[in-house]
Amino acid sequence: MSVVPQPTVTLDDRFARELSEMAVPWQADEAPDPRLLVLNVPLAAELGLDSKSLRTTQGSRLLTGTFLPPGATPVAQAYSGHQFGGFSPRLGDGRALLLGEIADPAGGIHDLHLKGSGRTPFARGGDGLAAVGPMLREYLISEAMHALGIPTTRALAVVATGRQVRRETLLPGAVLARVAGSHLRVGSFQFAQTTGDVGLIRRLADHALARHYPDAAHSEHPYLALFEAVMAAQAALVAQWMLVGFVHGVMNTDNMTISGETIDYGPCAFMDEFNPAAVYSSIDESGRYAYANQPVVAEWNLARLAEALLPLIHDDQEKAVALATDALGGFRRLYGDAWTTGMKAKLGLAGNPDDSLQSLIDDLLALLQADRVDYTSFFRSLAAAARGDTDPVRIQCDDAVGVDAWLHRWRALGPDATALDRVNPAYIPRNHLVEEALAAATDGDLMPFERLLEAVTSPYDERPGMERYAAAAPEDFGAYRTFCGT
Numbered sequence: 001m002s003v004v005p006q007p008t009v010t011l012d013d014r015f016a017r018e019l020s021e022m023a024v025p026w027q028a029d030e031a032p033d034p035r036l037l038v039l040n041v042p043l044a045a046e047l048g049l050d051s052k053s054l055r056t057t058q059g060s061r062l063l064t065g066t067f068l069p070p071g072a073t074p075v076a077q078a079y080s081g082h083q084f085g086g087f088s089p090r091l092g093d094g095r096a097l098l099l100g101e102i103a104d105p106a107g108g109i110h111d112l113h114l115k116g117s118g119r120t121p122f123a124r125g126g127d128g129l130a131a132v133g134p135m136l137r138e139y140l141i142s143e144a145m146h147a148l149g150i151p152t153t154r155a156l157a158v159v160a161t162g163r164q165v166r167r168e169t170l171l172p173g174a175v176l177a178r179v180a181g182s183h184l185r186v187g188s189f190q191f192a193q194t195t196g197d198v199g200l201i202r203r204l205a206d207h208a209l210a211r212h213y214p215d216a217a218h219s220e221h222p223y224l225a226l227f228e229a230v231m232a233a234q235a236a237l238v239a240q241w242m243l244v245g246f247v248h249g250v251m252n253t254d255n256m257t258i259s260g261e262t263i264d265y266g267p268c269a270f271m272d273e274f275n276p277a278a279v280y281s282s283i284d285e286s287g288r289y290a291y292a293n294q295p296v297v298a299e300w301n302l303a304r305l306a307e308a309l310l311p312l313i314h315d316d317q318e319k320a321v322a323l324a325t326d327a328l329g330g331f332r333r334l335y336g337d338a339w340t341t342g343m344k345a346k347l348g349l350a351g352n353p354d355d356s357l358q359s360l361i362d363d364l365l366a367l368l369q370a371d372r373v374d375y376t377s378f379f380r381s382l383a384a385a386a387r388g389d390t391d392p393v394r395i396q397c398d399d400a401v402g403v404d405a406w407l408h409r410w411r412a413l414g415p416d417a418t419a420l421d422r423v424n425p426a427y428i429p430r431n432h433l434v435e436e437a438l439a440a441a442t443d444g445d446l447m448p449f450e451r452l453l454e455a456v457t458s459p460y461d462e463r464p465g466m467e468r469y470a471a472a473a474p475e476d477f478g479a480y481r482t483f484c485g486t
């Protein structure tokens with residue numbers, strides 16, 4: 001008699017216990033016909049979860065929130081947020097649930113979270129659901145980000161529910177099981193701020209300190225130190241986005257984490273040709289969240305976090321404002337240093353002094369923009385150029401004289417060819433490939449998704465037979481548009 005393995009995991013409901021004012025206990029909708037579409041076996045192993053048991057019916061029920069392991073108190077988290085600059089005091093998980101915290105075998109703590117699990121008290125007009133395509137999209141792009149070394153929420157699984165979701169047409173529904181250091185957002189602090197309860201803001205801040213920044217908790221001014229730690233994490237994060245050509249698309253304060261992990265992959269996209277004004281989100285009409293604006297928006301969002309923390313920073317609010325303003329003044333240097341260090345690495349010039357490189361970098365970006373060069377392909381081709389074969393770089397640029405002059409200056413600095421291939425990815429989730437894979441998956445064919453996932457989860461390791469995953473978008477792909485809340 002074969003024994004069907006049961007998923008065994010114990011969850012901690014610490015958030016629900018410590019911050020009950022911000023946690024509404026709630027049940028996930030029953031999935032009528034759950035079918036596991038994709039399971040992240042390496043991530044499951046990291047978490048100490050047995051993949052075999054997650055592939056069972058009970059596993060699918062766990063991953064859709066209808067089988068609750070010991071310790072689980074599913075909650076919808078309350079948060080506020082500035083959306084495109086306008087403040088919404090009550091957003092919260094409208095279609096998501098925090099199942100609880102999971103401790104991995106190495107002692108790390110992670111949120112286990114669901115998206116698309118049904119309406120909650122925060123759903124407003126929404127149906128609480130998510131479609132297969134967008135949940136696979138989040139799975140694919142968040143795992144690509146992780147493989148690129150960029151902090152992010154992780155995707156554990158996507159389970160098709162068997163329920164239909166009404167968007168422009170009827171689509172198959174799905175639940176994404178997501179894992180993160182936490183789901184605390186700048187908007188979580190803004191929610192605490194709206195209650196006017198300084199005790200709640202303090203408990204939330206203490207929770208965040210314990211969870212993410214224990215060193216800051218022991219500093220002389222822990223809440224200012226918390227702010228500075230979040231600022232440093234976000235400066236580093238946004239610099240990494242910029243360096244890989246990632247456009248988040250909806251940098252509302254509810255989509256900025258306290259942990260410094262990328263969250264919400266709704267309308268994001270990787271740039272094809274280099275364009276500082278790149279915007280993909282269909283609702284971002286003013287270009288507020290365009291590629292080049294991302295650092296400035298991050299700084300603006302951090303100012304909102306600082307405002308929420310003011311009552312904790314100093315009893316005298318004037319002094320609190322002065323301290324917070326002074327701290328926020330450090331953002332540009334942190335961001336700039338992270339970006340410059342990263343760009344030097346992308347050029348294979350990690351050891352060179354900055355002052356000799358600024359004009360080299362500026363001139364390169366101007367050239368890429370003028371000639372509408374594919375950002376990822378260009379940097380990937382630099383390794384060949386560093387070894388002496390400049391043709392793969394030259395053929396991408398119309399301005400032959402300009403690129404030759406630039407290559408001459410760059411090569412004179414002795415770029416490290418081996419280092420270049422470890423920094424500049426060959427494979428990113430290119431928009432045309434993502435769309436192709438998701439269209440096939442929605443029609444029931446997961447093979448293109450699996451192949452693309454295989455490419456982007458080993459992004460630096462170029463492999464024969466995968467050339468199409470490294471190639472730029474076909475000329476007729478046209479303007480790309482992305483959507484929120486799908």
Ligand SMILES: Nc1ncnc2c1ncn2[C@@H]1O[C@H](COP(=O)(O)OP(=O)(O)OP(=O)(O)O)[C@@H](O)[C@H]1O
Nearest residue numbers: 091092093094095123126127128129264266484485
């Ligand atoms: N279909 C839906 N039903 C109910 N609420 C929704 C739906 N889509 C989005 N929302 C809610 O609208 C707000 C903004 O949505 P947004 O797209 O930023 O979040 P999300 O993608 O659902 O989740 P997350 O930010 O956790 O990744 C959130 O409060 C979210 O829960």
